[in-house]
Amino acid sequence: MRALRNSKWSKYGPDVLPAWVAEMDFAVAEPIQQAVQRIVEARDYGYPMRNGDKAGAAVTVSFAARMKERFGWEVDPALVLPLADLVQGTYAPVLAFSEPGDGVVLQVPNYPPFRDVIQTTGRKLIPLAMRDDGSRHVCDTAELAGVVDGRTRIFVLCNPQNPTGRVFTRAELQAMARFAIDHDMIVISDEIHADLVYPGHQHIPLASLGPEIAARTVTITSPTKSFNIPGLRCAVLHFGSARLRDRFLARIPARLMGDPNAIGVDATVAAWSAGQPWLDAVTAHLLRARDRLVGRLQAELPEIRCHAPEGTFLAWLDCTKLGFNTSAFDFFHDKARIAFSAGETFDPACHQFVRFNFATSMPILDKLLDRMVTAVRRS
Numbered sequence: 001m002r003a004l005r006n007s008k009w010s011k012y013g014p015d016v017l018p019a020w021v022a023e024m025d026f027a028v029a030e031p032i033q034q035a036v037q038r039i040v041e042a043r044d045y046g047y048p049m050r051n052g053d054k055a056g057a058a059v060t061v062s063f064a065a066r067m068k069e070r071f072g073w074e075v076d077p078a079l080v081l082p083l084a085d086l087v088q089g090t091y092a093p094v095l096a097f098s099e100p101g102d103g104v105v106l107q108v109p110n111y112p113p114f115r116d117v118i119q120t121t122g123r124k125l126i127p128l129a130m131r132d133d134g135s136r137h138v139c140d141t142a143e144l145a146g147v148v149d150g151r152t153r154i155f156v157l158c159n160p161q162n163p164t165g166r167v168f169t170r171a172e173l174q175a176m177a178r179f180a181i182d183h184d185m186i187v188i189s190d191e192i193h194a195d196l197v198y199p200g201h202q203h204i205p206l207a208s209l210g211p212e213i214a215a216r217t218v219t220i221t222s223p224t225k226s227f228n229i230p231g232l233r234c235a236v237l238h239f240g241s242a243r244l245r246d247r248f249l250a251r252i253p254a255r256l257m258g259d260p261n262a263i264g265v266d267a268t269v270a271a272w273s274a275g276q277p278w279l280d281a282v283t284a285h286l287l288r289a290r291d292r293l294v295g296r297l298q299a300e301l302p303e304i305r306c307h308a309p310e311g312t313f314l315a316w317l318d319c320t321k322l323g324f325n326t327s328a329f330d331f332f333h334d335k336a337r338i339a340f341s342a343g344e345t346f347d348p349a350c351h352q353f354v355r356f357n358f359a360t361s362m363p364i365l366d367k368l369l370d371r372m373v374t375a376v377r378r379s
């Protein structure tokens, strides 16, 4: 793994086991590899055309087919904009649909770049707490009564949620949709982890709930997480109505979003159209890894609170009861030589949390857990 030049295995020293950034340790699906090889072998590096159209159009068509097949959600490719990545796909609608000083509701803890988007664009963060109810993390928009006002323009929803691994139920999504409608907000719905959901749970695209919520929802997604191709930079932004798309394009010209590159386009289309057998095998492995992680923590480190994630390959570990006198990230980095994602990057109050990326082989997973147990016993 260390021969790879990816973030996960390159950032920390050779004695540190990485379990941080959302990259998986699994070889890419064969159809994706073949799509990339085809371009490389033909040295086919011109402005890409696919099926008589600009290559990005192939992504929009593939996205529509994928949503229909996986989630029964009818998508019009004309409402889809291809782009390079989802952080870009968060900045752009924030800039298009709000002004500096306006409020943006964000579930906390959350994927760190969302906080950066709100801060660097001069918007005001309105936190919506994800609370541990004893068996999972939940949020209640009723807590925001009196906090949101006419200048609260946007609700950033992350579903499945990073880092808690929640896959919101239809009832929860309906409540969030009602809240957004009642307060006239635009929702940016990040659904990048939608393909990695475990038995007993179901991903429901927010915009599929109905036309009223769709008309104010920008859905952003890509195959980069579930198919482990984050270096290939290709994503989509979907508008739930033509009016929403036109309002967006009046503020952010499509040219400003750039075009995804040829390799990203072909890899995305290959992932969505021919990658499912690979994804099924990976999901089955991740389910075993999740259960092993949660089981070993309960048996050997019961002081750590961790609800089995319902989706994603990320587990959110509350280490408060271990009483570290440093942050949980520093403890495990210094004493166990493990690099997790630091809880405080998801929410400044969460310095006793770490996010554990368990998308690795069973031997590495066991080594990570062994190191944790040994370090805690010694402390």
Ligand SMILES: Cc1ncc(COP(=O)(O)O)c(C=O)c1O
Pocket (backbone or CB within 6 Å): 022, 084, 085, 086, 087, 111, 158, 162, 190, 192, 222, 224, 225, 230, 235
């Ligand atoms: C919730 C969420 N959104 C967006 C991204 C960004 O993905 P990308 O950089 O591949 O577009 C990530 C990456 O981990 C993520 O977890």
